[in-house]
Amino acid sequence: MEFAELIKTPRADNVVLHRPFEPAVEGTLCLTGHHLIFSSRRQDNAEELWLLHSNIDSIEKRFVGSLGTIVIKCKDLRIIQLDIPGMEECLNIASSIEALSTLDSVTLMYPFFYRPMFEIVEDGWSAFLPEKEFEFLNALTDEWRLTYINKDFSICPSYPPVVTVPKSIDDETLQKVAVFRHGGRFPVLSYYHKKNGMVMMRTSQPLTGTNGKRCKDDEKLINSTLGPGRRGYIIDTRSLSAAQQARAKGGGFEVEVYYPQWRRIHKSVERFNILQESLIKLVEACNDQSHNMDRWLSKLEASNWLTHVKEILTAGCLAAQCIDREDASVLVHGTEGTDSTLQITSLAQIILDPDCRTIRGFESLIVREWLQAGHPFQQRCAQSAYSNSKQKWEAPVFLLFLDCVWQMLHQFPCSFEFNEHFLVTLFEHAYASQFGTFLGNNENERSKLKLPQKTMSLWSWVNQPEELKNFKNPLFEANSLVIWPSVAPQSLQLWEGVFLRWNRPSKFLDEAQEEMRKIISDNRVLQEKLWDNSYFLSPFDWLPKEAVSYKLRSALCFCPIAG
Structure with missing residues (x-):
């Protein structure tokens, strides 16, 4: 079987990509044998999305006049929306995605076609x-x-x-x-x-x-x-x-x-x-x-x-x-x-x-x-x-x-x-x-x-x-x-990093993680300088509470951070 047989419309222009907490982006949508590729070449809003067809769990189609909308729900739990002008193009793309995401043969899946771009240090x-x-x-x-x-x-x-x-x-x-x-x-x-x-x-x-x-x-x-x-x-x-x-x-x-x-x-x-x-x-x-x-x-x-x-x-x-x-x-x-x-x-x-x-x-x-x-x-x-x-x-x-x-x-x-x-x-x-x-x-x-x-x-x-x-x-x-x-109820928490990561902005969490890495790195350097004096600091010992921002303290305690 050739993948081209399953791709009725390989490309669509003026497609709008919608994702939670991200601005809408207009660009070009392309379908390959294994990927859905969205790209925007605008200098002020460059965007590129590569999505494996095997990562697609289900799709939904909606139409308002001549504008078609495809909602793609992924196995990694994210949801994206594509607004595609033209009903026929939208239907063709939707049916192609459905076919490519439900291939029966394992040997047709992407791992058999993937060629690494990195040097293999260890098999x-x-x-x-x-x-x-x-x-x-x-x-x-x-x-x-x-x-x-x-x-x-x-x-x-x-x-x-x-x-x-x-x-x-x-x-x-x-x-x-x-x-x-x-x-x-x-x-x-x-x-x-x-x-x-x-x-x-x-x-x-x-x-x-x-x-x-x-x-x-x-x-x-x-x-x-x-x-x-x-x-x-x-x-x-x-x-x-x-x-x-x-x-x-x-x-x-x-x-x-x-x-x-x-x-x-x-x-x-x-x-x-x-x-x-x-x-x-x-x-x-x-x-x-x-x-x-x-x-x-x-x-x-x-x-x-x-x-x-x-x-x-x-x-x-x-x-x-x-x-x-x-x-x-x-x-x-x-x-x-x-x-x-x-x-x-x-x-x-x-x-x-x-x-x-x-x-x-x-x-x-x-x-x-x-x-x-x-x-x-x-x-x-x-x-x-x-x-x-x-x-x-x-x-x-x-x-x-x-x-x-x-x-x-x-x-x-x-x-x-x-x-x-x-x-x-x-x-x-x-x-x-x-x-x-x-x-x-x-x-x-x-x-x-x-x-x-x-x-x-x-x-x-x-x-x-x-x-x-x-x-x-x-x-x-x-x-x-x-x-x-x-295993006490108060000790078990919802794994937000999986179940809520697409439903909340990650900006503050990313900033806190980066700040934590920097402080830990600085602390390691300080430990090395003080090692000769047999004085050892744990990652937390030298951090005065009043000097640590709310975001950093939240990250250090692995607590969710409010936006």
Whole structure:
């Protein structure tokens, strides 16, 4: 198929672009195979907008006389309006955008055509290979091994070719366990806690069914991770009733009599359509222009978004607490083990492991706990909050995880090397990107698509020194301790950087961030000058309150700034 076949009107002049808090701009609109491009060449009002068709969630058409209006709603939650003279031109452009934004074939998407204009310092596709990650583990313990049993994806289509399993368990046993677990997702190592040697594993539900079927090889594998007298916790991300209902469909949960050293805990975490509806309601609330505070708060509460944030953070804290404070290993699973399971294992690692709070450590976490672990990005992020077609597999699972990370960054502003901009960037690229990192639903699909050979990795761009500085937190001071986020209602806030960034002017926030960077930079220089006298200043110690503007104090405290 040629893209030209889908573009009925490639160019339109005298188009007016409208965006919130920005003046209207007149210019030329062009459609290419992958981008909507708006440009104004006027010297007094130069403007250029490049929008990926894959970032478009839905469009609406309106007509007043001969003037047509297209409202474009994007997956990154922004809304833009284009006024196009001529009804026929407007209809042609609208139908072209609809066709180009809903291409069926993954290989027709922009990452397969994108050619980087920057020098590639590091190949992101090979930056976080399992073998490299295993070297760090092997330096701490010799009780685990890499297995290539899934090298052809025949054992588990959603697992990577290589995973980490107990050394005492052979591949023949793993094959039998895979048959007993939903989708072949047998238990694999997710995290090793250096402090006490406890581990966290992830898997999918056991296929016990109504007859209470058991698998001695599964019991052997799971029990082998515990030493004599040790105990463990199985965290099931479904409610007890949901887990019991799953038995009627052939699924189920571990029967404790066969896993005597393990205690099962049900920590219900919502998924799929419930999360998608929650996001839709939240975005609707954020776009409410009534300026009625009671109505806004009522809509925000009705969306239940912050309730979901609390549920997942609580479950992540529970897993971390079992490992760090109870000296117990943890096994996490839901039904498939590709959504809520990964949210919990990832958050627990951020709480426990300071390396996961660095930029590179967080990238590694995303790769091994989301991409390699088989989170179906292609399905979950196919549409966002504005889509008219609601597919059952669409859900903001990854966005909800990033929101939880932002809550921790908000509560511990000095413990993370990366800033909010880094999290927002990951959200944007998960839904629409020029990079191939988030294409496909698992490593099997990415292998068939030959993404490492045909597309560029997001990490190749992010990890350039000139780009990396934009994602660094100027307040960062390495913290080797475990961090315990609060899940109290007053501690959880709406992530304005995502949900309100297109609905409020950013001028004051940008100014405050720049002022903060300058003061922190000046403070670093002052610290170096005073270092010889063994006198150290934290970023806040030397700032007299009366000398700091309201905007700066708000930025330092990560509070929203009134315009």
